Amino acid sequence: MPAYKSGKKTQQYPTEFKVTAVRLSLRDGATVKGVAQSLDIHPFMLSRWRKEYREGIIMEDKRKKKPHIPKQKVESNRLAELERQNEQLRLENDLLKKWQRFVAQENRQNSGS
Incomplete structure (x- = not known):
């Protein structure tokens, strides 16, 4: 069986982008699907980021002023x-x-x- 040298490359998003996306999705009247579509990401990814934000895995960098x-x-x-x-x-x-x-x-x- 051939050995694959590299797997499928995935997009790496910066934490600031994730936090901004989560905040947009938490606004009144905003839907996960709508925000994800406007940011050109999959809704599942945004849902996962929302969960990680709630759990404290994704946090805003408070040092950057x-x-x-x-x-x-x-x-x-x-x-x-x-x-x-x-x-x-x-x-x-x-x-x-x-x-x-x-x-x-x-x-x-x-x-x-």
């Missing part, structure tokens, strides 16, 4: 985004006003002939 962003930087980014949106809305408003004047002028020309 989100990088601290100074409040000033967050607010300045938000302000910059709001200024960009404001400029875009001003341009759209100006365009609509020009269009309104154009339509009014066309109506005057058509009714006067």
Whole structure:
């Protein structure tokens, strides 16, 4: 009988991915099948991860903290985004006003002939 050098390779998912998948499946209204389908994994795999999460086999790494962003930087980014949106809305408003004047002028020309 021939000896197989390598078996079927399986996908190895990082723990962060597993924890995120489990959390998504635990949300209200979420189903294991729906979450598994959206993540392109088998529903049985997600069910197994949920069981391992409950048993404490899969745990979130609490040591990894989100990088601290100074409040000033967050607010300045938000302000910059709001200024960009404001400029875009001003341009759209100006365009609509020009269009309104154009339509009014066309109506005057058509009714006067």
